[in-house]
Amino acid sequence: METFVALLLFLFPLAYSPGPGNIFFAANGARYGVRATLPANFGYHVATIIVAVVIGSGFAAIMDQFPRLFDVIRVLGAAYVLYLAVTFLRAPSGDHDSDGNPVGFVSGAALLILNPKAYLIMTLMYSQFLSASAGWVHVLWIAAIFTLNNFVAFLIWTALGEQIAVLFQNVKTARILNIGFGLTLAGVAGWMVLG
Incomplete structure (x- = not known):
């Protein structure tokens, strides 16, 4: 129980602070709503538990041996987030029905893999x-706690995004919201490359 509490205290600021995933889900929550964003959230977190188990099983050692691999992931991730930023910048309004299709399971998984x-x-x-x-059980336990904590954080960010969108319901203010989220995602992409 002590380790569980320590793990949650460690993860809390990391999961709930702004980052590529949180900004992505807040923006999509504003654009499409919480329900329409759930497939992407599930995709992100299925990928999360898989990657967490792989890292817990020794992937970190591989990354240490091949630091360029991390650089490749960072650049591809930044490019993907920049692509998402452009979709927001090009979106005409915040109307849930007219802004195209919400991101799905695969896009959510890609966001984690490239984060x-x-x-x-x-x-x-x-x-x-x-x-x-430690054995597999401990690796799986930590991966499950990490994944569940992130899932809750993303649901909160998505709901916050949806609530922000209520303030921007007309076409003009919705356009401002899309530009704001687009520029924020572009800033996150820049941070991913430089950080």
């Missing part, structure tokens, strides 16, 4: 909470 912040957090998490003698 270098997630790899860093997972590696750091395991370095603090996984002993050298």
Whole structure:
């Protein structure tokens, strides 16, 4: 129980602070609503638990041996987030029905796979909470706690985005919201490349 509480205290600021995933889900919550964003959230978190188990099982050692691999993931992730930013900048309004289709399961999974912040957090998490003698059960337990905590954080960010959209219901103010989220995502893409 003590380790569980320590893990949650470690993860809380990391999961709830602005980052590529949180901004992505807030923006999509504003644009499409919480319900329409659920498939992307599930995609992100299915990928999360898979990647967390892989990292807990030794992927961090591979990343240490091949640091260029991390650079490739970082650049691809930034390019993907920039692509998402452009879709917001080009969107004409915040009307849930006229803005195209919400992102789905695959896009959510891609966002995690191309999110270098997630790899860093997972590696750091395991370095603090996984002993050298720990087995698969411990790896799975940490991965499950990490995934569930992130899932809740993203639901909160998505709901906040949906509530913000209520303030921007007419076409003119909805356009301002889309531009704001687009520029924020573009800033996150820049941070991913430079950070």
